[in-house]
Amino acid sequence: MKYLCDSAALIEGKSLGFDVDELKILAVRRAGQVYAYANRCPHRGVALEWRADEFLDASASLIQCATHGALFLIESGECVAGPCEGKSLRAIDCGEDAQGIWINPVEAD
Known part of the structure; x- marks a missing residue:
């Protein structure tokens, strides 16, 4: 696991x-x-x-692509509107503990 940030750095809805x-x-x-x-x-x-x-739309309820406005569900990364509808963002396995937020090592695309 790789350390990403302190838990307090990522506040609710951000x-x-x-x-x-x-x-x-x-x-x-x-x-x-x-x-x-x-x-x-x-x-x-x-x-x-x-x-x-x-990365979020005005309501902070969806991830939005700045280039063409595609909208993605935060919980799954699935595109629900826009030119990539039906495709998904690539999820990165992550976790949180008393030390902060962690991700599993991944390879770059």
Whole structure:
């Protein structure tokens, strides 16, 4: 497991971006649970964020691609609207303990 960040850094309803071993990752906390995905749109292969650490739509209920507006479920990474509908973000196995948020080592695409 690789350390991602302190738990307090990822507050409810917010997202953060990270570079871990040459892989760009986004992490989101929703309903107390942490979700992590490769920061790569399945449609164009581009990074998703609007600005640094901003991956969510205006309601903070969906991950949104800044390039073409595709919307992804936070809980599963599935695209529910946009040109990549039916595809999904690549989930990154993650966990949280008293020391912080961790991810399992992964290879870059």
